Amino acid sequence: MKKTLLAFVAALLLAAPLSAGQLQAAERFITVASTTSTKNSGLLDFLLPKFQAESGIEVRVVAVGTGKALQQARDGDADVLLVHAKGREEQFVAEGYGVERFDVMYNDFVIVGPQSDPAGVAGLSDAQAALTRIAEAEATFASRGDDSGTHTKERNLWKAAGVDIQSASGGWYRETGSGMGATLNTGIGMDAYVLTDRATWIAFENKGGHEVLVEGDPQLFNQYGVILVNPDKHPHVKTELGQSFIDWLTGETGQALIAEYRLNGQQLFFPNARKGQS
Missing domain, CATH: 3.40.190.10 (Periplasmic binding protein-like II)
Structure with a gap:
């Protein structure tokens, strides 16, 4: 009987509503x-x-x-x-x-790409010049295509370089519609160039044969x-x-x-x- 009463009291305490102080703490x-x-x-x-x-x-x-x-x-x-x-x-x-x-x-942002560097952009510190070379070579470029801050920066750089990426969409220009990590994975799988923020690149573990090829342009400030x-x-x-x-x-x-x-x-x-x- 005593154990039953204690169990009943314990159940009531558990079912009791939170105090004002507890509610406030829970909402912090x-x-x-x-x-x-x-x-x-x-x-x-x-x-x-x-x-x-x-x-x-x-x-x-x-x-x-x-x-x-x-x-x-x-x-x-x-x-x-x-x-x-x-x-x-x-x-x-x-x-x-x-x-x-x-x-x-x-x-800052950087452009990473395969060591083979088919567009010949390694060592450039001019992002627009690098993108122009990539477009002229029709070398595969993987874009986030997700309206992110990185995607916004990338679109502005293509525009400044005078490259119409819409006409290239689905060809050498591939839009993943994904976050940075997923886009890097896709880009590495396709031996593609990718614009990424440096912090994500440093933290990214699946670099494969990719490396930073273009960096140091003030326009890549983030x-x-x-x-x-x-x-x-x-x-x-x-x-x-x-x-x-x-x-x-x-x-x-x-x-x-x-x-x-x-x-x-x-x-x-x-x-x-x-x-x-x-």
């Missing part, structure tokens, strides 16, 4: 729409546990291409954006979907920005928690940790918050 999380590069490089896995330990705020990341991340934020499915297509980020803010944009960090989604558009946005994350990421602690993060002895991202903010 934010959703961040970010790029595949911040996830695939291991940076967020390095940063976020440290932020949570310090703040008590859990960060749930949805890692997709920048275009999809921007759309998720427009739809109110994220509290914070962490992406890398500055012009599109500024448009997002101008349209009222974001409160303010802040620079966070940067690295800036990341962070934006709080505007609560005027979406009242459910966790403004205070989201701003706490932004302040931490762009503050001394977050910036120092970004600089500290390395893979295979190489620094993947370079902090530059509070510089030239829009």
Whole structure:
């Protein structure tokens, strides 16, 4: 009888609703729409546990291409954006979907390709010249084709080089519609050239016979920005928690940790918050 009574009391306690304090603790999380590069490089896995330990705020990341991340934020499915297509980020803010944009960090893009280098681009530091050679040689090029920040950069470079990639689509120009890792795998399988952010390339393990062939062009600069989604558009946005994350990421602690993060002895991202903010 005594055991039955104890079991009954225990069941009641388990079924009891959460207290206000417990509910508040359970809701201390934010959703961040970010790029595949911040996830695939291991940076967020390095940063976020440290932020949570310090703040008590859990960060749930949805890692997709920048275009999809921007759309998720427009739809109110994220509290914070962490992406890398500055012009599109500024448009997002101008349209009222974001409160303010802040620079966070940067690295660069590179063009990788097979050691055989059929277009003869190895050693070039002019991305437009390299793409022109690839087009003239009709050498296979694998594009993400997914409206990501990397895809946006690539399209701008082709346009600047005066190459009509639409007419080449399905021929030497192949669009995967996939993230960076999947596109690299496809490109390596086809002995194709690929534009990738350097952080993902460093972290990528299946390099095969591919290597960095084109780098060092200022046009390959890759800036990341962070934006709080505007609560005027979406009242459910966790403004205070989201701003706490932004302040931490762009503050001394977050910036120092970004600089500290390395893979295979190489620094993947370079902090530059509070510089030239829009």
